[in-house]
Amino acid sequence: MNSVNRKQGDALLEVSDLRVAYDKAEVVHGVDLKVHEGEFVVLLGRNGAGKSSMLHAISGLIPKKTGRVRFAGVDITGADTRTTARAGLVNVLEGHRVFTGLSVEDNLLLGTYAKNPHGDKSKLADIYELFPEIGERRHQLASRLSGGQQQILAVAQGIVGEPRLLILDEPSGGLAPLVVHRILTVAKELTSKGVAILLVEQLVKEALKFADYCYLVEAGTLGGEGTAEEVKQGELIRRIYLGGAQAAAA
Template structure:
């Protein structure tokens, strides 16, 4: 049963501000005969930082990939900026302003840092607009220092920052991040999450899947808890942080203080 939430998904009266830019309703996803996501519903508002939390295998990444049309849906509806994107192709979704940065430092190793970033400008039809580079270099000075270096020669943390920069350069309305901290050192994780929070303060909406629960909730405005492919808790980040549902998801159904 879903824990009562401070902010219901359809109620502006309960504190969530701004227009709803992403609305996912009753999403169903599976692989072969196995159903992994069972009727998940959530939303993201303009300029909002939303985190989707749950243990490994709960269906978080599958949910994000289905929203971005990287894997097929079996049911449900996805609306973005008032447009029905349920059956849209990935390129159309990116062009509409929803950009996802995948796990595992997905960059082009044979290209330089700057070439990777310039590829990002093609995502929304900017076609090599170099003036956008300076914003990325200001946000990530470590990339500016290595602009001519091959991506293959970057550390894992630097590659993740590059992947993030390639997503941000497209200037999405909603940036979707799938566990950007995976496999990275604590200092790099802090660097990445702080940069993401800065982007949100500048007006970019963020949807984050993250295993660093406390760090994510400290930065987020709103959160959803997912367990075995179902949303089991939802509310403000502060509400989620102190909820029985959070303890249940991560410590077991009968966890106590």
């Protein structure tokens, strides 16, 4: 199903026939998806469905078995992560991956390198205002942060790079509900400036509060799609919950 209620026009990200395999085991079986400028898109689906593999392949972290990826009108199918980041496609990986041997500030500066090879300190004040808990610890090693604070730092590192598309892969991992809400609110605010968000989230209800459009990933294929409203009111929501999503926690 392709929703007629979706934002129209050229997509910022357009993925077609994406297949991903680890050795011979194919885990993503020919996926087509789009994200428009300023659109907040969520990928829902059970653990192991292939969401992270899709995102890793899109951002150039792992190879694609087949498929094409266009971003901002340019074919980036064969591009590595450095190139995709420079083009404005930033993937904040699952599991708060930050450089624990570097300070909070140096982690954030790394996030600015895609745009400026010398780093850009002027971008950091805004981030410290958005996330005071890391601002207070800017000179500490990232290893001293709690898991939740490291997760915020990972998201913040993505935001300071001023992406055109920010991919957030399960940012809620290890975070209190209020902090999750704050991160998704910050992401939603970015969309008003034209930034696109592609979110993977297990907290379905929370994600659908923010999303414009939703894809359901089932065993490496897309099991359905629709606007957040269509999903909430339709039969898809039942399948999402049957897939093991965390209704109660949302």
